[in-house]
Amino acid sequence: MFPDIIKSTEMKDRAKKVIPHQTGTFSRAASAYVEGVYPQYIESGYGSHFTDIDGNEYLDYLMGLGPITLGYNYHAMNQAIIEQLNKGVLFSLPHTIEVELSELISKTIPYADMVKFEKTGSNAVTAAVRAARAYTKRDMIAYCGTGGVWHDWQAAMVSRDKGVPKFNEELIKIFDYNDSDGLEQIFEDFPGKIAAVVLEPTMFEEPKNDFLQKVRKIVDQNNSMLVLDEIVTGFRFNIGGAQKFFNIKGDITCFGKGMSNGLPLSAVTGPTEFMKVFDDLWVSSTNNSDALSIAGSKAVITEMIEKNTIEHCWNIGKKMFYGWNKIAEENGINAKMTGYPIRMDLKCYDDRDIESISMKSLILQEMVKRGIFMSILGASYISYSHSMQDVENTLKVFDDTCKFISKNVIDNNYEKLLEGHTPKTIWTMKMQPTKKRT
Secondary structure, three states: OOOOOHHHHHHHHHHHHHOOOOOOOHHHOHHHOOEOOOOOOEEEEEEOEEEEOOOOEEEEOOOOOOOOOOOEOOHHHHHHHHHHHOOOOOOOOOOHHHHHHHHHHHHHOOOOOEEEEEOOHHHHHHHHHHHHHHHHOOOEEEEEOOOOOOOHHHHOOEOOOOOOOHHHHHHEEEOOOOOHHHHHHHHHHOOOOEEEEEEOOOOOOOOOOOHHHHHHHHHHHOOOEEEEEEOOOEOOOEOOHHHHHHOOOOOEEEEOHHHHOOOOOEEEEEOHHHHHHHHHOOOOOOOOOOHHHHHHHHHHHHHHHHHOHHHHHHHHHHHHHHHHHHHHHHOOOOEEEEEEOOEEEEEEEOOOOOEOHHHHHHHHHHHHOOOEEOOOOOOEEOOOOOOHHHHHHHHHHHHHHHHHHHHHOOOOOOHHHOOOEOOOOOOOEOOOOOOOOO
16 A cells, blocks of 8 residues: 555654654644554655655645745755855854845835844744734734634633633634624724734635725724734735735734745834834844845745746646636535635535545545645645646546545445544634624
């Protein structure tokens, strides 16, 4: 049976003895996949493919959990890192490359007069929240997003909240995407107390009824601030980010993941008026300005601009998105891609129209056995290195998988055909979203 994952399994067993939860990122652990079938350790990657430690090659649609926007082992980025490596990694004073990348981002991102670098998306958004609290002299946050920030101010709202001080739970209120009425209710319930609305401009649902513009208006009416979490949308939907794509202005906007093609770097951006608040905040770290990440990110963004890589991703993604859904419909399988062609979410429903993780697990189990790697609990991403041939191969495997399921699954019993363990949910939302009261 393809693939042979003997070495992966042995390495996983070694890791569990010395690393909590096997690895430093929950979404990378074996328990997030069909454990026993999926590979668990990667040896190398190139373009849109990676090779595991057992020598199996996979076409990847998770792309490092989203950061790999250009491709693995991308030449222009590698060269920039090598050149900088020969000069040095970290210094006692700032390096000129920090200024150069800041200038490039300021020219590329709307309203980004100033730029402050961090190492992760979580750090960037947390820094923005601190700046908003300092600027407004308020403490509470209204939040709408996928829950991708794991510092105390936000982790209070999810199931993995142990160790988070109880008071943090009182300082955050959530509202649903496309529900501006819910946001209005939060401001009515806590007048003069909301420092900022922290919002992902989109997740998988498109904005409706001028939702984003309504959020902007509500924020302004209440003298609050709008922090846009563009950790995922930035440098993916448009070179100018979701601000450009959706024509929405953030007071502070945060970037990560795709801006550096896998390098540990994120950025907080915004007008000078707001960014100067950081002069008085303790938001500082030794490694925030490491020259390798900054040099590599400068090369990544330059490549995106010069080669119009994002348009390529949209074109390839459309082929994948619409081709997938056509095949699903032709085979009578309710396994449709939702979201956007460059950031897709596979939704699977059984014959009773109930969302089925076991059905999704079976589909992706059969595909990974044929070299197509997709996340069961996460999104699917397109990089500049994905080709039409990659997509055509994927769609052929999906068509074969649909036929296999139609022939072999009886009475929605997808678990019977699973050759490993069903993935374990990583976290759930503990808080209920605020709704408008009549």
